[in-house]
Amino acid sequence: MKNFLIDTLTVFNRDWIVLKRRLTKFILSRMVAPILYLVAFGWGLGRSIDFAGGSYIDFLVPGILALNSMNIAFNSITPVHAERIYHRSLEEYILAPIVPESFVAGKILAAILRSMISSAIILILAWIFGARIDLTPIFLIALILNSIIFAGIGFLAAMKIDTYEEMAQVNTYILLPMSFLCGTFFRTSTLPDFVRFAIELLPLTHTSYLLRDPNSISLAILILYSIAILILSFRAFRKLTD
Amino acid sequence: MIIKLQNLTKIFENKIAVDNLNLEIDRGEILGLLGINGAGKTTTIRMLTLQTQPTSGRFFYFDDSKQIDSREKILSMIGVVPQHLNFDQDLTVRENLELHAKLHHVKNFRERIDELLKFVELEKVGNSNVKKLSGGMKRRLLIIRALIHHPQILFLDEPTVALDPQVRRKIWELVKNLDATIILTTHYIEEAESLCDRVAILDNGKLIALDSPQNLKKIFEQKNLEEVFLKLTSKS
Ligand SMILES: Nc1ncnc2c1ncn2[C@@H]1O[C@H](COP(=O)(O)OP(=O)(O)OP(=O)(O)O)[C@@H](O)[C@H]1O
Ligand SMILES: [Mg+2]
Numbered sequence: 162m163k164n165f166l167i168d169t170l171t172v173f174n175r176d177w178i179v180l181k182r183r184l185t186k187f188i189l190s191r192m193v194a195p196i197l198y199l200v201a202f203g204w205g206l207g208r209s210i211d212f213a214g215g216s217y218i219d220f221l222v223p224g225i226l227a228l229n230s231m232n233i234a235f236n237s238i239t240p241v242h243a244e245r246i247y248h249r250s251l252e253e254y255i256l257a258p259i260v261p262e263s264f265v266a267g268k269i270l271a272a273i274l275r276s277m278i279s280s281a282i283i284l285i286l287a288w289i290f291g292a293r294i295d296l297t298p299i300f301l302i303a304l305i306l307n308s309i310i311f312a313g314i315g316f317l318a319a320m321k322i323d324t325y326e327e328m329a330q331v332n333t334y335i336l337l338p339m340s341f342l343c344g345t346f347f348r349t350s351t352l353p354d355f356v357r358f359a360i361e362l363l364p365l366t367h368t369s370y371l372l373r374d375p376n377s378i379s380l381a382i383l384i385l386y387s388i389a390i391l392i393l394s395f396r397a398f399r400k401l402t403d
Numbered sequence: 404m405i406i407k408l409q410n411l412t413k414i415f416e417n418k419i420a421v422d423n424l425n426l427e428i429d430r431g432e433i434l435g436l437l438g439i440n441g442a443g444k445t446t447t448i449r450m451l452t453l454q455t456q457p458t459s460g461r462f463f464y465f466d467d468s469k470q471i472d473s474r475e476k477i478l479s480m481i482g483v484v485p486q487h488l489n490f491d492q493d494l495t496v497r498e499n500l501e502l503h504a505k506l507h508h509v510k511n512f513r514e515r516i517d518e519l520l521k522f523v524e525l526e527k528v529g530n531s532n533v534k535k536l537s538g539g540m541k542r543r544l545l546i547i548r549a550l551i552h553h554p555q556i557l558f559l560d561e562p563t564v565a566l567d568p569q570v571r572r573k574i575w576e577l578v579k580n581l582d583a584t585i586i587l588t589t590h591y592i593e594e595a596e597s598l599c600d601r602v603a604i605l606d607n608g609k610l611i612a613l614d615s616p617q618n619l620k621k622i623f624e625q626k627n628l629e630e631v632f633l634k635l636t637s638k639s
Contacts, residue, residue: 164508171505179493240493249489255454257506258478403456 165266168259172267173274176237180275191233191279192286198225199290202346222287222294223372224345227307229283230276231365234308235336237272238315242328245319245401255402265316265394272312273305280304299375306383307368311336313390320397344369404468405430405556405584406451410460413446413608420446422608423460433578433585435595438605439636444588445486447605448558451586452483479507482554482583486561488541490533496520497529500548507552519547523577539570546574550581559587563594596628606636 180187198221207217245251254264287294294300318331343349343365349357360366364386367379404427411424421443428434436444449455451462453474464471464480471477490499497516504512520526523543528536536544546562559578563571571591575598578585589595595602596616604612612619612635616628625631 167508168506171502174505175491175494175498175502178498244491248492249485249487250491252454252483252485252489253491253503253506256452256478256481256483257503258475258508259506402454 165260165263168263169266169270171259172254172264173270174267176268176271177274180271187275188278188282191229191282195225195229195283195286199286203287203290203292216292218287218290218292219294220348220373221346222283222292224369225287226280226283226304227343227365227368227372228340228345230280230304230307231311231339231368232336233276233279234272234310234312235315235332237275238268238312238319239328241268241316242319242322242325246323251401261399262395265391265398268316269309269312269391269394272315273308276304276308276312297375299380300372302380303368303371303383306380306387307365309387310364310383310390313387313394316394317390317397320394320401339363339365342366404428405465406462407465408451408460408462411447411450411457411462412459413443413450413455414458419608421450421457421605424608424610426603426610426613428584428586429600431584432600433587433598435599435602436586436588436605437592437595437602437632438588442605442636443608444605445560446608448483448560448586448588452481452558453477479552480555482549482552482557484546484549484557484559484562486564486588488545490541490544492532492534495530495532496525496536496544499533499544500551503548504551509552512551515551519550523547523573539566542566542570543574546577554583556584556586557581559585561588561590563589563591592629592632593627602628604632604635611635 199218203218203221207221210217212220241251284294284296314331314335318328322328322331342360343363344360345365349360349366352360364383367377367382367386370377371379371383406428408424408426408428411421411426412419413421424447436447438444446455450457464477466476466480471480491502494502497520500516500519501512504516509515517526520529523546525536525540525544525547528540533541533544542562542564546559549557549559557578562578563574566574571594575594578587579598587595587599599616601613601615602619603610612631614622619628619631620626623631623634625634
């Protein structure tokens with residue numbers, strides 16, 4: 162257990178060194194998309210629609226947080242793909258006497274950090290735009306679970322997929338549809354039942370739900386998703402040496 | 404004996420890369436694995452260094468005649484210099500070495516890294532990104548990275564490929580003076596001849612000769628090891 166923690170920290174620290182070097186650029190680039198969403202949907206669209214029970218921007222911000230942390234966590238892991246296939250620098254971890262799970266844990270931890278930094282940026286921007294959000298511990302937990310789930314999906318993709326093209330397709334076919342459908346921009350209750358049922362199978366939907374309602378059952382669903390994806394990621398990493 | 408290979412075999416799809424290899428590697432020896440391109444040298448090393456599982460057969464590591472069965476212990480006692488460069492492209496020279504040290508739980512690694520950088524005259528580029536090094540510098544870095552944790556056994560897969568004669572000589576000097584068991588591959592047969600205690604010649608995954616360079620020359624009545632090699636591998 163002690164070694165697991167030390168090794169996890171070693172892996173995490175490597176990502177932190179790289180992130181620290183680009184921190185200003187990272188922060189600036191992370192502000193672009195949320196500002197666009199807030200201006201276009203919050204100010205532009207939001208003021209012209211009548212949203213039952215509050216302002217649209219207050220509804221919108223949790224959605225933006227969910228989809229943003231999904232994207233950040235996933236994209237934080239995608240370099241692992243190049244490290245495995247092209248630079249082959251993953252061999253250093255395979256050849257090291259570390260607990261294999263610590264590699265997965267360290268990478269996911271780094272993804273959580275990136276996701277939390279960008280979430281903080283959004284919360285500050287949203288506050289400036291006039292949104293008022295209740296920051297509860299559950300709110301934080303929802304974002305962390307969401308980051309674990311999508312960092313894990315990124316990790317699985319990085320282990321299983323062999324080409325850059327297919328890696329990019331994960332973004333197009335999985336993340337992009339979820340960004341728009343999973344209750345990020347609108348209430349799912351307005352959708353036909355069968356569509357809503359399909360959408361409620363997806364983890365991002367439950368992150369949006371939980372961010373808006375701390376008492377939601379979605380917490381349990383996100384925890385189950387996280388555990389399952391972590392187990393699959395651990396297995397995928399061990400399988401590299403088959 | 405430090406490693407024993409028993410019927411070690413690796414099959415990819417329908418290609419037999421390593422075919423029923425039986426071999427005992429002695430503690431402290433320098434063993435050369437020779438063979439033409441595709442003979443199975445790298446695959447053998449990848450199996451012995453736990454990077455890929457054998458299709459069949461086994462191998463054993465020993466520590467004073469006691470068999471070692473934990474993956475962590477084996478990985479702590481071996482150092483690997485791969486055939487390809489596999490640095491972390493986002494890190495500097497020193498950061499790459501520090502990462503290796505931490506992954507191997509080395510204490511006081513800063514002094515060790517300074518010492519090794521100096522040893523191969525890379526101390527001035529310690530803070531440069533690895534991408535900025537020349538080919539020869541990268542090769543030297545690849546070797547010292549594998550030495551940080553004082554491995555008892557060092558695997559070197561073509562450590563001098565594409566290097567000028569000066570650098571090659573330096574690397575072999577370095578290797579010769581290491582206090583470790585060494586398993587190396589190279590296509591410079593005359594260099595293997597002067598360096599190795601024994602050579603194993605692989606052909607199509609099969610071990611076709613195993614002896615000291617002197618004995619091989621005697622047995623096959625050739626004036627140097629390269630002639631022996633050409634004679635043995637041209638039949639196929
Ligand atoms: N991952 C793989 N998948 C399929 N075939 C492979 C794989 N790795 C190696 N091979 C095949 O196994 C055989 C042995 O390859 P290996 O790399 O071990 O040769 P080598 O002796 O190291 O050659 P070289 O001198 O060119 O480095 C070759 O026919 C190669 O094509
Ligand atoms: Mg090879």
